[in-house]
Amino acid sequence: MAAIExxxxxxxxxxxxxxxxPKQALRPLRLTIEEGEVFGFLGPNGxxxxxxxxxxxxxxxxxxxxxxxxGMDIDDPRVKxxxxxxxxxxxxxxxxxxxxxxTYYAQLSGVPAKERSRRVAEMLERVGLTDSARTQLRxxxxxxLQRVGLAQAILHDPKLVFLDEPMSGLDPMGRREVxxxxxxxxxxxxxVFFSTHILSDAEALCDRVAIIHQGELRGVGxxxxxxxxxxxxxxxxxxxxxxxxxxxxxGVEARVSGDMVNAVVEEExxxxxxxxxxxxxxRLISLTPVRSSLEEYYIQKLRPRENGKGAGA
Amino acid sequence: xxxRIGYVAFNTFREAVRDRVLYNLVAFAVLLSGAxxxxxxxxxxxxxxxxxxxxxxxxxxxxxxxxxxMGIGLVSKEIEKRTLYTVLSRPVRRWEFxxxxxFGLTGTLVVNTFCMxxxxxxxxxxxAHKFExxxxxxxxxxxxxxxxxxxxxxxxxxxxxxxxxxxxxIFTFALFVIGSLAEDLRGFARxxxxxxxxxxxxxxxxxxxxxxxxxxxxxxxGDAVPGRLILYxxxxxxxxxxxxxxxxxxxxxxxxxx
Numbered sequence: 258m259a260a261i262e263x264x265x266x267x268x269x270x271x272x273x274x275x276x277x278x279p280k281q282a283l284r285p286l287r288l289t290i291e292e293g294e295v296f297g298f299l300g301p302n303g304x305x306x307x308x309x310x311x312x313x314x315x316x317x318x319x320x321x322x323x324x325x326x327x328g329m330d331i332d333d334p335r336v337k338x339x340x341x342x343x344x345x346x347x348x349x350x351x352x353x354x355x356x357x358x359x360t361y362y363a364q365l366s367g368v369p370a371k372e373r374s375r376r377v378a379e380m381l382e383r384v385g386l387t388d389s390a391r392t393q394l395r396x397x398x399x400x401x402l403q404r405v406g407l408a409q410a411i412l413h414d415p416k417l418v419f420l421d422e423p424m425s426g427l428d429p430m431g432r433r434e435v436x437x438x439x440x441x442x443x444x445x446x447x448x449v450f451f452s453t454h455i456l457s458d459a460e461a462l463c464d465r466v467a468i469i470h471q472g473e474l475r476g477v478g479x480x481x482x483x484x485x486x487x488x489x490x491x492x493x494x495x496x497x498x499x500x501x502x503x504x505x506x507x508g509v510e511a512r513v514s515g516d517m518v519n520a521v522v523e524e525e526x527x528x529x530x531x532x533x534x535x536x537x538x539x540r541l542i543s544l545t546p547v548r549s550s551l552e553e554y555y556i557q558k559l560r561p562r563e564n565g566k567g568a569g570a
Numbered sequence: 571x572x573x574r575i576g577y578v579a580f581n582t583f584r585e586a587v588r589d590r591v592l593y594n595l596v597a598f599a600v601l602l603s604g605a606x607x608x609x610x611x612x613x614x615x616x617x618x619x620x621x622x623x624x625x626x627x628x629x630x631x632x633x634x635x636x637x638x639x640m641g642i643g644l645v646s647k648e649i650e651k652r653t654l655y656t657v658l659s660r661p662v663r664r665w666e667f668x669x670x671x672x673f674g675l676t677g678t679l680v681v682n683t684f685c686m687x688x689x690x691x692x693x694x695x696x697x698a699h700k701f702e703x704x705x706x707x708x709x710x711x712x713x714x715x716x717x718x719x720x721x722x723x724x725x726x727x728x729x730x731x732x733x734x735x736x737x738x739x740i741f742t743f744a745l746f747v748i749g750s751l752a753e754d755l756r757g758f759a760r761x762x763x764x765x766x767x768x769x770x771x772x773x774x775x776x777x778x779x780x781x782x783x784x785x786x787x788x789x790x791x792g793d794a795v796p797g798r799l800i801l802y803x804x805x806x807x808x809x810x811x812x813x814x815x816x817x818x819x820x821x822x823x824x825x826x827x828x
Binding site: 270311314315316317318334335337338340341342344347348349350352353361362364365366367406409413419 | 573574577578581584585588589651652653655656657658659660661662663824826827828
């Protein structure tokens with residue numbers, strides 16, 4: 258069963274003071290996310306990622322279209338008992354302590370009274386905040402608040418977790434911790450749908466990604482597939498202090514660093530390049546096909562229509 | 571009560587306590603004890619009258635100020651600070667949230683009024699040295715003040731569901747002032763003809779009739795309050811608040827949380 262089925266979901270807002278005109282925040286979006294997937298929703302700032310998440314969480318109403326979550330209609334109250342949500346740059350009731358906040362959310366989520374304190378203690382431990390459990394949130398750092406945010410999102414053991422920019426504003430250590438938590442969610446069989454514009458995080462964590470730009474879906478693909486595609490080029494690393502002239506004549510792109518040369522050559526010229534290395538008695542270190550990165554896919558998906566728009570303007 | 575409404579209400583009450591809203595009790599205590607001592611020194615035979623008048627007026631004003639200033643922020647502050655996102659992403663319906671917030675604020679005001687009422691009765695005991703049967707009407711006056719708070723909270727919540735906090739405060743305060751003069755407005759409507767008369771009648775019956783809740787002077791003089799008025803005011807306050815809350819729910823239900 259699909260965890261999320263987005264069926265032509267669309268959102269436009271009225272903008273302007275006197276003469277209101279519609280501004281399309283999300284063009285009809287059709288997307289399916291399978292159960293157990295870690296799905297990355299990528300796009301630059303203002304692309305429509307947060308709007309999509311808010312639509313799925315029922316915080317804004319769609320202009321058209323609908324979605325089904327865990328087989329239920331988006332507005333079915335039972336959906337929210339099985340989903341967790343971390344908003345972007347979360348802000349919590351800062352007069353509460355971490356323990357009080359999680360207890361409050363556990364109450365609202367319908368966690369049975371006898372399980373509540375155990376669940377809260379478990380979550381605080383899981384996000385490393387046991388020692389700060391009785392500290393008011395107004396004294397928490399940004400990283401600590403993000404950890405509280407993650408704890409509240411999974412407190413009631415949801416099947417599906419929505420995370421909006423979970424790594425934004427965190428230091429490298431904080432990002433690593435969040436990445437580990439998402440990995441842990443995957444291991445527990447949860448479906449994770451998270452938005453980000455940090456591609457390395459998406460590449461490290463996601464099974465599939467979708468790219469959205471200017472409210473429009475530009476592409477969907479499996480990360481493993483996207484990053485396994487070769488570009489028809491190979492990377493040759495060999496020991497030398499300069500690039501042999503014969504190799505330059507082949508049209509390689511080479512970079513010398515110390516005693517090593519890193520050269521990229523087209524696949525059909527690979528044998529010729531290796532012959533040159535043999536002839537010159539240069540030691541080959543490695544030869545690997547050049548694979549696409551998620552970044553290249555991302556840039557490729559954003560670029561064409563921006564150019565088209567520019568040309569039309 | 572639906573348990574989620576109860577949890578939201580309790581959290582609202584806890585917020586008020588931690589935001590030191592109940593600190594107003596200190597100001598009230600200082601005012602009332604000062605007044606009681608002063609009245610004991612200078613007035614002859616009207617100590618009770620002065621203490622009841624001053625005490626109940628202070629209870630009403632302190633409460634109305636809290637009701638307006640907390641009421642206008644109940645929903646708008648949650649939207650502005652985005653604390654609402656993590657609440658509404660749980661199995662909490664929007665109407666439950668609004669109603670919970672309303673009960674949380676009215677609960678705060680009931681506790682506040684209860685503490686102030688103790689202060690009023692202590693001041694009465696200080697100046698009169700004993701309680702009288704007529705003091706019962708002071709309790710009824712306090713009950714009417716609480717009913718007023720219900721309406722003011724509901725109105726503040728209603729206005730804050732679609733306008734800015736400042737505008738909500740202005741609208742609610744304006745309605746409180748106009749509503750306090752509702753009897754005069756109804757009298758004016760009765761003697762006016764034509765379009766002006768129709769307009770005055772409409773306004774007079776649309777604004778909350780706060781003047782019917784003001785029995786402070788009666789209570790101060792120890793005059794009995796008819797049971798019919800108690801029943802009428804109770805039903806009126808509950809219906810008026812329910813209407814304002816329903817309006818707030820209807821508007822909030824459709825609101826996009828950008």
